[in-house]
Amino acid sequence: MIEIKDLHVSVEGIEILKGINLSVKAGEIHAIMGPNGSGKSTLAHVLSGKEGYEITKGEIIYNNKNLLELLPEERAREGLFLAFQYPVEIPGISNMYFLKAGLNEIRKHRGLSEIDAIDFLALVKDKMELVEIDKKLLNRPVNEGFSGGEKKRNEIFQMAILEPKLAILDETDSGLDIDALRIVANGVNKLKNKDNSFVIITHYQRLLHYIVPDFVHVLYNGKIVKSGGKELALELEDKGYDWLKEVA
Amino acid sequence: MSEESKILEEVINQEYKYGFVTDVEMETIPKGLNEEIIRIISAKKNEPEFMLKWRLKAFKSWQKMKEPHWPKVKYNPVDYQNLRYYAAPKKNPELESLDEVDPELLKTYEKLGISLDEQKRLSGVAVDAVFDSVSVATTFKDKLADLGIIFGSFSDAVQNHPDLIKKYLGSVVPTTDNFFAALNAAVFSDGSFCYIPKGVRCPMELSTYFRINASETGQFERTLIIADEGSYVSYLEGCTAPMRDENQLHAAVVELVALDNAEIKYSTVQNWYPGDKDGKGGIYNFVTKRGACRGVNSKISWTQVETGSAITWKYPSVLLQGDNSIGAFYSVAMTNNYQQADTGSKMIHLGKNTKSTIISKGISAGRSDNSYRGLVRVSKKATNARNYSQCDSLLIGDKSGAHTFPYIEVKNPTAIVEHEATTSKIGEDQIFYCNQRGLSTEDAISMIVNGYCKEVFRELPMEFAVEAQNLLNVSLEGSVG
Numbered sequence: 001m002i003e004i005k006d007l008h009v010s011v012e013g014i015e016i017l018k019g020i021n022l023s024v025k026a027g028e029i030h031a032i033m034g035p036n037g038s039g040k041s042t043l044a045h046v047l048s049g050k051e052g053y054e055i056t057k058g059e060i061i062y063n064n065k066n067l068l069e070l071l072p073e074e075r076a077r078e079g080l081f082l083a084f085q086y087p088v089e090i091p092g093i094s095n096m097y098f099l100k101a102g103l104n105e106i107r108k109h110r111g112l113s114e115i116d117a118i119d120f121l122a123l124v125k126d127k128m129e130l131v132e133i134d135k136k137l138l139n140r141p142v143n144e145g146f147s148g149g150e151k152k153r154n155e156i157f158q159m160a161i162l163e164p165k166l167a168i169l170d171e172t173d174s175g176l177d178i179d180a181l182r183i184v185a186n187g188v189n190k191l192k193n194k195d196n197s198f199v200i201i202t203h204y205q206r207l208l209h210y211i212v213p214d215f216v217h218v219l220y221n222g223k224i225v226k227s228g229g230k231e232l233a234l235e236l237e238d239k240g241y242d243w244l245k246e247v248a
Numbered sequence: 249m250s251e252e253s254k255i256l257e258e259v260i261n262q263e264y265k266y267g268f269v270t271d272v273e274m275e276t277i278p279k280g281l282n283e284e285i286i287r288i289i290s291a292k293k294n295e296p297e298f299m300l301k302w303r304l305k306a307f308k309s310w311q312k313m314k315e316p317h318w319p320k321v322k323y324n325p326v327d328y329q330n331l332r333y334y335a336a337p338k339k340n341p342e343l344e345s346l347d348e349v350d351p352e353l354l355k356t357y358e359k360l361g362i363s364l365d366e367q368k369r370l371s372g373v374a375v376d377a378v379f380d381s382v383s384v385a386t387t388f389k390d391k392l393a394d395l396g397i398i399f400g401s402f403s404d405a406v407q408n409h410p411d412l413i414k415k416y417l418g419s420v421v422p423t424t425d426n427f428f429a430a431l432n433a434a435v436f437s438d439g440s441f442c443y444i445p446k447g448v449r450c451p452m453e454l455s456t457y458f459r460i461n462a463s464e465t466g467q468f469e470r471t472l473i474i475a476d477e478g479s480y481v482s483y484l485e486g487c488t489a490p491m492r493d494e495n496q497l498h499a500a501v502v503e504l505v506a507l508d509n510a511e512i513k514y515s516t517v518q519n520w521y522p523g524d525k526d527g528k529g530g531i532y533n534f535v536t537k538r539g540a541c542r543g544v545n546s547k548i549s550w551t552q553v554e555t556g557s558a559i560t561w562k563y564p565s566v567l568l569q570g571d572n573s574i575g576a577f578y579s580v581a582m583t584n585n586y587q588q589a590d591t592g593s594k595m596i597h598l599g600k601n602t603k604s605t606i607i608s609k610g611i612s613a614g615r616s617d618n619s620y621r622g623l624v625r626v627s628k629k630a631t632n633a634r635n636y637s638q639c640d641s642l643l644i645g646d647k648s649g650a651h652t653f654p655y656i657e658v659k660n661p662t663a664i665v666e667h668e669a670t671t672s673k674i675g676e677d678q679i680f681y682c683n684q685r686g687l688s689t690e691d692a693i694s695m696i697v698n699g700y701c702k703e704v705f706r707e708l709p710m711e712f713a714v715e716a717q718n719l720l721n722v723s724l725e726g727s728v729g
Contacts (some may be wrong), residue, residue: 048684072439072683081684088681091672101695102685109686141699158685206526 007058018222027194034219044170048082077109079165083155090142125161156187173207185210267609306433319590352658396445405441420503430497439469444479455484466497475510482513508543520556526588530558541573550578565594568602575604582614592622597633606637612648619651626663
């Protein structure tokens, strides 16, 4: 699915990522954990093509394509989805209209015809149940006036509609109460299949009680300092992040 | 410059596609402005004596007036003696049918997307085409005449319906109203005239399409619409001009009169040449538009989409004279590059239970400056007057400006006046969010802007709402620097 090789990234001359190597195959769930400031969100932003990051070294191969050469919208149309840590409000555009436009761009890119209103509504109804999102939110402007939890749920709802090949969840669990956390995790578990992959970025391991990762990586100071199975998350829960300083 | 900004830049800098010049033989008069010129214009139009007197009176008051400089716009002084006040295609404009219109002119309108051929024309829209100073063609005239509707050039109306002209001309915008209105009254050469008789609901959209073609020529047209008791009309004007390096003056006057229970909807899609991306050339659009809700329960609404002109200075207004009358103003004003707009509305509440609504959406991109200026006045006798104003500004990029100047004067304690204002910016975060869901930067901006203008577009007649949306997308091309 995606192969990150020796990725070095700087922001305004300061190196944030210092040689990341990561390989995610179809059907896998990877969790990336680490303390604040370790470079987790930077990695998510670089993968999705956000501006302001200088790639000084390394490459990223995504489904046989050089990811770094693609525009953000091309990456999205190729099936890369980012659930934002801070979803953006867009006044004046209804959530439904926005999603339909995005879905149709992705469909066009895949050589499919545009989805009509009736089929789209059926799809929405189906996915709505999956993430237990309030119907009222669908016709409101994108994220405008949504609570923190509603915004995050809306991200998962969008993910469900767009059916990405690779979904990156950037601290989707932060700021969620336990019920919302369960709903978000449920969504991911139901969407998971053998052809798609998830990269879950999180500070806390609690989300991993609900989503069981195949691999856990610990990011510290711009490097992956340790990788392992799901038991690594539990180890982090016990020990915290302090012991990493010695490893690094 | 970032990749995103570059795309934005390209989008905003799309070229003005109506900038061509038509090569047609013109009849003009010498440059300059004096009594003699006014007499020549009046004579050319074969006007009755009362019109000449009216023009000369306007000219006398104009001579005593000063060009207003209170709007928040900057420009080099206009040399009124170096302008030409009359230009018309040489072929006799007194035509029996469209077959006699100069084919060059027909081609011009075809190119602008306005077919004057009634067969090909979208059903349900009658067009009066004004080329430089004169009306060159009016479609569906006969069909409308069957209902008693008078629709055609102002000159025709002066010849054939002098009583209506005498009664209503200058009754809403007097010759002494302001500098540009006085100038227009003195030298205006043509425009559209429309009269809807009692109880008639006009079955099609009426529209005037204005085209400036000649150089160094001012365009001064005048529109007068009268909706008699219980009648209804929806009217649309569109405007374009060639690209020229010099600035050209356009000073029009529009007067609307709605009698008892009548309704007038007036929509404008203004796309005069805005000047190039460095601010060279473009139209100075100094226009006075006012409607009088003279009768009880009458209704006038102005809807405007302003994307063109180097400078826009206009405040479509409603005088709410009749009891229970309603006035509305819906506006989208988009400025880009070095364009300047100072626009808004005046709602003057005179009758009882009068209501008005102002929805203004300003969009500023590039280095442009966009101001909303509006007045809501409730007079002593206007009990239970109600106004709601909403003025929103949207900034694109970080070099543009938005300003709001609301004036409220209330002299009756029963009035309820509400004013809301917001300013927002299209941020890179919003664009990236849209990109991440598969939308291109261009589509993202157009989606955000169209979402923002929705309330106004909704008020436009259907086929023009689409045109307005396209126009806005074109004007937006390249809007973030």
